[in-house]
Structure formats: structure tokens, C-alpha cells
Amino acid sequence: MTRDGLIEVNETKETAERVSRREREADFSRPQEQPEPQAAQEIAAQNAAELPPVSPDASPLPLTPELPHRQDTATAERVIERIDAAQTRKASKKAAHKAQRDATVKEKSSRLQFTEEELSTPELEKYIRKSNEAADRLDAAKAAIPKEKKLVKERTFDEATGKAKTRLRFTEQEKPINGGKAHSNPLSRPAQEAGIFVHNKIHSVEKDNSGVEGAHKSEELAEKGAKYGTRKIREGYRSHKLKPYRAAAKAEKAAEKANVNYLYHKTLHENPQLTSNPLSRFMQKRQIKRQYVKAAKTGGTATAKKAAENTRKAAKKTAEETRQAAAFVARHPAGVCIAVAALLLFIMVSAGLSSCGAMFSGMMNGVLGTSYTSEDSDLVATENNYAAKETELQQRIDNIERDNPGYDEYRYDLDNIGHNPHELASYLTALLQSYTPQSAQAELNRVFDKQYTLTLTEEIEVRYRTETRTDTWTDEDGNSHSDTYTVEVPYNYYILNVKLTNKPINSFVSELLTVEQLEMYRVYLETSGNKPLIFGGGSPDVSASEDLSGVQFVNGTRPGNTAIVDLAKRQVGNVGGQPYWSWYGFNSRVEWCACFVSWCYGQMGLSEPRFAACQSQGIPWFTSRGQWGARGYENIAPGDAIFFDWDLDGSADHVGLVIGTDGSRVYTVEGNSGDACKIKSYPLDYACIKGYGLMNWN
Structure with a gap:
């Protein structure tokens, strides 16, 4: 089996016969160059000498391709030629488009091109000079912008060979502004967490030692100063790097303003009738500047000058419309006055409604900013949970003698059990904003432990009690005698001191809240959260x-x-x-x-x-x-x-x-x-x- 189909080979007779009936495959390889006639004869003779003898009964294999094979080869060649031609056309079109874009970019410039007539006009000389000076400053500012080399891919078309080629080359272009976020140090976050942990630990004990507190505050101040200095250094470095870009943007804005000013005065010089009245001149100037800026952003100075010519025509039309409007006002002064009065009245009413709306919005924001943000049911339920803890504390005090038996005396020094519900609600709202009984439970325990302190202290006193004793003795005569007397006998007297301290919530909230939260707490407490009867x-x-x-x-x-x-x-x-x-x-x-x-x-x-x-x-x-x-x-x-x-x-x-x-x-x-x-x-x-x-x- 070969690529041309099934071939039967007789090795005894040394013959080969193609028995397949399918068409031969087309050869899509490029045709080799034809040898010279003499060389072709030599090659044919050499091939004939190398071929094995063919039996007369067998059909010899053809030395040249059959007709269908020749047709297939020609078709393949035409297909390949079409593919190459299509690729060549595509590459040519792409190269032409790129050349057109490059030409457009090069044409986009802030420098105007002036004709001899314009240069010889005295009225425009000042504006031409300012335009050129602004363009020079812009070119200098753009040249100062940092440049970088970038590797680009370029596809060219070779007309001699008819092929498109791709080559790489370096081009110099402006270095873009780095607007991305700086990569942070992966160790910075763990370091911050560790610092916060250490500071919190020091905060928890610094109130007991003024020296530790002073040193800690000095350390925090030094850390803030170091962070501030580092931030300012980074900002200064970035500002220094961006200085050329800011200068270029400023110069480009100045050049655009100078060019617009020149084209405006050129339009007025060519059309004196446009300067009819101040209102007309103001509107014409705004229209000329608007159209110029739009054209300059899209097509360069050439398109901008063409747009200025179109603007001149539009300004002429605007002047005519302005004159017609003035004539209409002169014919109907009463109607115009009524219309203006109605417009002013509408503006005054709208402004009044807007002020009322702003005032109402401010009042609503003030009410919402001083109100408890939790649901009423959650406020009451949380208050009940705290009251239940107080009831439990009272029961514990009531059962002290039962739970601690064996003492001779129980001494009580108890503060009253109770709290201001609005102090608790104001604290929780300032700290947690909106809360539920479940989310506030941890804070309830924290506040309760700070408000109430119950201490049980055992005290032993050595006391004396008087005991009567009798001594019995026998004299010489055998008579029994007894003496009765009293003695002071020491013994231990056991006392349990029960002390309950109640610190009002208002006295320690400053230790638990930040400065901003403490301010919010005072506002809530002052207004009772706008719910004075909630409890x-x-x-x-x-x-x-x-x-x-x-x-x-x-x-x-x-x-x-x-x-x-x-x-x-x-x-x-x-x-x-x-x-x-x-x-x-x-x-x-x-x-x-x-x-x-x-x-x-x-x-x-x-x-x-x-x-x-x-x-x-x-x-x-x-x-x-x-x-x-x-x-x-x-x-x-x-x-x-x-x-x-x-x-x-x-x-x-x-x-x-x-x-x-x-x-x-x-x-x-x-x-x-x-x-x-x-x-x-x-x-x-x-x-x-x-x-x-x-x-x-x-």
C-alpha cells in the first residue's frame, strides 16, 4: 500500500502493477525548478538504467504522472497561490493602517501652522507669537518626560518576493505614570497585629503605674511621628517623579488656550460684523472655543483650523439669530417682562422648596443621629437580661449565710443594686450601634463585672469569755473544801465580711470607649436615645x-x-x-x-x-x-x-x-x-x- 493506492508487486518477475481504482492524491508541494534540456536527458537516462527489467506481460509503472495527477497538482498550486495572495493583501492592508495611524499621531500637535497672509497681519501678530511660545514650552515639557524603550512587533511587505515579514524593533515612547498600588510587605500585617497586641497589653496595666503610662504615651507619639515622616517622604518622592507629567499637562493646557485665543481673534478679524453686542460676542467666543477643543482632541491642529472656519459660519448664523431675538423683544416688551417675572418667581419657589427639603433632611438626620438604633424589643430584652443578672446577684447575697455556714457573725457593707437603663443602652449603642440580646451578652458581662464587686473576707478575732470554775481540796483533818472563781478564757470568733461595691456605669465608660464613641455615648444619654419611656x-x-x-x-x-x-x-x-x-x-x-x-x-x-x-x-x-x-x-x-x-x-x-x-x-x-x-x-x-x-x- 502506497500513498497512490494499492500496488501488486511480483518479486519473481520483478514487476509492479497499480491495482487501486481510487484517484491519486494531489501533490501540494511546490514544483521544483525544471532542469536544462541536456541535464534532463542525462537524468532520464540515469533513471532508465536504474529501473529493473519489466516483464512483457506486466504493465510497467508509468515514468510520468498520469493526466489526473497533473490536474490535481495544478489545482493545488492555484490554491497555494491564492492563500499567499490573501495573506499578502492582509499584511499590506495592516501595514497601511498602521502607517495611517502613525501619520495621524504625528499630525496631532499643539503647534499651529500659519500662512504668509496670517503672519503679515498686524492684528494677529501678538496671538501668533503667544501660540508659538506656548507650543515651544509644550515641546520642552514633553521632552522632559521620562522615556522608555519598548519592543514592538512590526509586519512589513516585500514587493520583490511578494511576501509579508514580521520583525521586532525597539521604539522610544513616554514612560506611563505608575498608577498601580505599591506592593506591600507581606510581613507588615503580622507586625502590625503584634504591635497592636503589645499596646493593648500595656494599656491594660498602664493605669496602675504613671511611669509606664508616660513611657507608653511617649513611645506611641514616637511611632506616630515615624509613620508620619515615612508617609511624607513617600509622598514627596512620588510628587518629584510626577513633576514632569504635571509640567507637560500644564503646558498643554496653556498651548490649547493660546491656540483657541488666536483662532477666536482670527475669526473676529475676518468677520467684524460678529462683534455686535457683548452678549453676542460672549456666546460666539464660547462656541468657537468649544468646537475648536473638540476638533483638536480628535484630529490635530489641521482639523482644528478647519473647525474654526466652520465655527465662523455658525457664529455668523448665531449673530443673525441674536439680532432677530432682539427685534422680537423690542416688539413685545410687556410679554417678555411677564415671562421673566414668571421665571424669577419659579426660581424663588424652587429655591424655597429646596431649602425646606434640606432643612427637613437635616432635622431627620439630627433625630436619627441621636436615637437608639436597635429595635425596641431588643433594647428591652437586653435591659431585662441585665436586670436578671442583678436579681441573681441579690439572691446570692441573700443566701450568703446559707452557702457559707459556721461563722459567728456576718457583717454586711452593701451598696444598692441598680443601674440607669439609659446609661447601659447609650453605652451599648455607642459601642455596637445596632445590637441584639445575643450580640450584647459579652458586653453585658463585661459591664456587670466592672459595676459590681462582691467580696467575702473571713476575719478571726480572739475574744475572751468569763468561765466559773470550782476547785475542791481536803484539809489535814480530812474535811473537803471547794473554792469557786471566774477566769477569762480566750477563743476564736469567726466573722464573714460581705462587701458589695456598685460603680455607676457612667463612671467607667470612658475606659471602655474611644474618644468618638464616648462623644456618641454622651449624646445618646443626653437625649435618652429619643426614647425616654422605652424602659x-x-x-x-x-x-x-x-x-x-x-x-x-x-x-x-x-x-x-x-x-x-x-x-x-x-x-x-x-x-x-x-x-x-x-x-x-x-x-x-x-x-x-x-x-x-x-x-x-x-x-x-x-x-x-x-x-x-x-x-x-x-x-x-x-x-x-x-x-x-x-x-x-x-x-x-x-x-x-x-x-x-x-x-x-x-x-x-x-x-x-x-x-x-x-x-x-x-x-x-x-x-x-x-x-x-x-x-x-x-x-x-x-x-x-x-x-x-x-x-x-x-
Whole structure:
């Protein structure tokens, strides 16, 4: 089997016969050059001598290709010629396009070409000189830009051989500005983390040693100075490298301005009629500059000069339109004045609406920036979790004697357990922004450990007790005698000292927050997060106290207590709740409406009711004793407690003292009503009245 098909070879007769019926394959190889005639005869004779003898019965293999094979070879040659021709045409077209682009780039220049007529015009001489000077400065600035050699691939066409060739060559071009980000040191991030870790460790102990604190602050200051100096050196180095590029950009802008100015004055010189009035000249100049800049960016100075000619025609048309508009205004002055007045009115109204919108947006941003960002349910749930920890602490103190038996005495030095809910919420919001009970749990534990410190200390005292002893002895006569006496016997007296310290949250938040967070904390605490009643215990009413000097009260069947009414009235005008919350035992301000009511009862010589929370302490005290009257109870009297449910969720939010009723309204004195003591009044069927705590005075 050969590439020409199946051939049968007879080795005995030394003959070969092609038996395949398929067409021979075309030879696509390039034809060899034909030898000279004499050389061809010599080659033929040599080939004939080398061929083996052929049997007369066998069909000898042809020495020349058959006709179909010759046709296939010619077809292949034509295909190859077409392929070469197509590649040559493609290479030629590509080279022509590249040459055209290079020519366009070379033509793009900021230097204008002036004719002899333009150079001989005195009016344009100054502008031509400025244009040439600007172009010279631009060429010098571009020459100062760093250059670099770049290897490029170039494809050329050889007309002699008819072939396209690719060759490499170096070209010099402007070095581009390095806008990429500098590669960072892979060890910088671990080093920073290590530095932060070390600084945090020092921060945790530096408050105990002023020397360590001073040294640490000096070290931090030195580090900041070193970083600042390094940054400035890098910025200066980069600014120095970019100086040629800035100079080139500045020179290019100046050259563009000079060229535009020349073309504008040239247009005015050739068309004096365009300078009709100042408004027309201003609009024409802007139009000429705009079209020139657009043409200069796309096609170089030649296209720009052509665009200036087109601009001249457009400016002439603009001048004509301006004259027509002026004539229209002269014919209809009243209509134009009305239109201008309407336009001014529209602008004033739009500006007013825009100012209102900006003011409203500013007000909204101010409200949002001073409000708690968490959901109300999350705020309350987190507060309840903290209160539960305080309840657990109280239970632990209550069970100390059970959990630590065997002591002769238990001594207690306990601060009050309690906190300001808004201090806790303001701290968590400043630190965590929006939080949930789960995300704030770690911070709750941290704050709780800082606020409360419970220490149990064992103390042993050596004390003496008097014991009576009897000594018995026998005299010489055998008589028994006894003497009784007392002695002081030492013994150990075991004491367990229980001390609870309560540091208000406001006293240590500065240790846990940054400067910015501390500022946010103070804003939230000042505004109560714009949710003063979220934790209960206060009234949102910020209006003035009412005047009851002309009201006649009807006490009803219950006598009440006029002394507590007079006491409560004397408190009207107090702001901030001092001394009521401090009398109760708090070290800082809390929601103090219940503290005020308890203080009034205490001044009357009553130890109870004493409560700081309305729903969890105040109402249970009255209901457990059968002294509770719901809203609508008619037999209320001066000195009773009145409870309010502002958000109507079934839980009391506020409490005050009843000072009387006239049968249709109830009159009260309330603490923490807008953070002040005020006299207020409400209809007896007011929906927010939850009920009354009925006091007994006998």
C-alpha cells in the first residue's frame, strides 16, 4: 500500500502493477525548478538504467504522472497561490493602517501652522507669537518626560518576493505614570497585629503605674511621628517623579488656550460684523472655543483650523439669530417682562422648596443621629437580661449565710443594686450601634463585672469569755473544801465580711470607649436615645406645669392626706430628680418618678411603699394588700398613687401622686415629667391611666 493506492508487486518477475481504482492524491508541494534540456536527458537516462527489467506481460509503472495527477497538482498550486495572495493583501492592508495611524499621531500637535497672509497681519501678530511660545514650552515639557524603550512587533511587505515579514524593533515612547498600588510587605500585617497586641497589653496595666503610662504615651507619639515622616517622604518622592507629567499637562493646557485665543481673534478679524453686542460676542467666543477643543482632541491642529472656519459660519448664523431675538423683544416688551417675572418667581419657589427639603433632611438626620438604633424589643430584652443578672446577684447575697455556714457573725457593707437603663443602652449603642440580646451578652458581662464587686473576707478575732470554775481540796483533818472563781478564757470568733461595691456605669465608660464613641455615648444619654419611656419610669410631657390655684377639690368619702399634697406641691419646679434618687440609694440619676413618690411617702414617716420600678415593684405592693383600684375607680383621694401606661402595652410606665379630683378630672403631682416635677391633670377616663394605688393613713 502506497500513498497512490494499492500496488501488486511480483518479486519473481520483478514487476509492479497499480491495482487501486481510487484517484491519486494531489501533490501540494511546490514544483521544483525544471532542469536544462541536456541535464534532463542525462537524468532520464540515469533513471532508465536504474529501473529493473519489466516483464512483457506486466504493465510497467508509468515514468510520468498520469493526466489526473497533473490536474490535481495544478489545482493545488492555484490554491497555494491564492492563500499567499490573501495573506499578502492582509499584511499590506495592516501595514497601511498602521502607517495611517502613525501619520495621524504625528499630525496631532499643539503647534499651529500659519500662512504668509496670517503672519503679515498686524492684528494677529501678538496671538501668533503667544501660540508659538506656548507650543515651544509644550515641546520642552514633553521632552522632559521620562522615556522608555519598548519592543514592538512590526509586519512589513516585500514587493520583490511578494511576501509579508514580521520583525521586532525597539521604539522610544513616554514612560506611563505608575498608577498601580505599591506592593506591600507581606510581613507588615503580622507586625502590625503584634504591635497592636503589645499596646493593648500595656494599656491594660498602664493605669496602675504613671511611669509606664508616660513611657507608653511617649513611645506611641514616637511611632506616630515615624509613620508620619515615612508617609511624607513617600509622598514627596512620588510628587518629584510626577513633576514632569504635571509640567507637560500644564503646558498643554496653556498651548490649547493660546491656540483657541488666536483662532477666536482670527475669526473676529475676518468677520467684524460678529462683534455686535457683548452678549453676542460672549456666546460666539464660547462656541468657537468649544468646537475648536473638540476638533483638536480628535484630529490635530489641521482639523482644528478647519473647525474654526466652520465655527465662523455658525457664529455668523448665531449673530443673525441674536439680532432677530432682539427685534422680537423690542416688539413685545410687556410679554417678555411677564415671562421673566414668571421665571424669577419659579426660581424663588424652587429655591424655597429646596431649602425646606434640606432643612427637613437635616432635622431627620439630627433625630436619627441621636436615637437608639436597635429595635425596641431588643433594647428591652437586653435591659431585662441585665436586670436578671442583678436579681441573681441579690439572691446570692441573700443566701450568703446559707452557702457559707459556721461563722459567728456576718457583717454586711452593701451598696444598692441598680443601674440607669439609659446609661447601659447609650453605652451599648455607642459601642455596637445596632445590637441584639445575643450580640450584647459579652458586653453585658463585661459591664456587670466592672459595676459590681462582691467580696467575702473571713476575719478571726480572739475574744475572751468569763468561765466559773470550782476547785475542791481536803484539809489535814480530812474535811473537803471547794473554792469557786471566774477566769477569762480566750477563743476564736469567726466573722464573714460581705462587701458589695456598685460603680455607676457612667463612671467607667470612658475606659471602655474611644474618644468618638464616648462623644456618641454622651449624646445618646443626653437625649435618652429619643426614647425616654422605652424602659418606663418617666413622662414625655415637656409642657409647663399647670396652675391649680382656682380649682376646688372634692375629696369624696376617703379623707386622704393633705400634708403629703402640700409637700408634693412644694417640689414643683425641681429638675433632675435630686435628692429623690439619691435618697433612694442610687449613686447617679435614674428614671426617678417612682423615687419621687417613695420619697414623699418616706417624708410622711412611712417606710412602705418604697419602690423604684412601677410595674415590677409598685403595682405588686398595692395589689398584694388589696389596695388597688383600676381606671374608673371613683373613690380616689389625695395621696393615692396614680399609675400610667403610656404605650398601652399592659405595663405601667409612670407614677405620680393624686392631689385631688373635681369629679371629671384627676389632678396630680408627678416627678420626672420631662425630667421635672410638675402639676398635671387628666380626664378620669383617660386611656393611659392604668390604675390607682390606694393609701391608708390611719
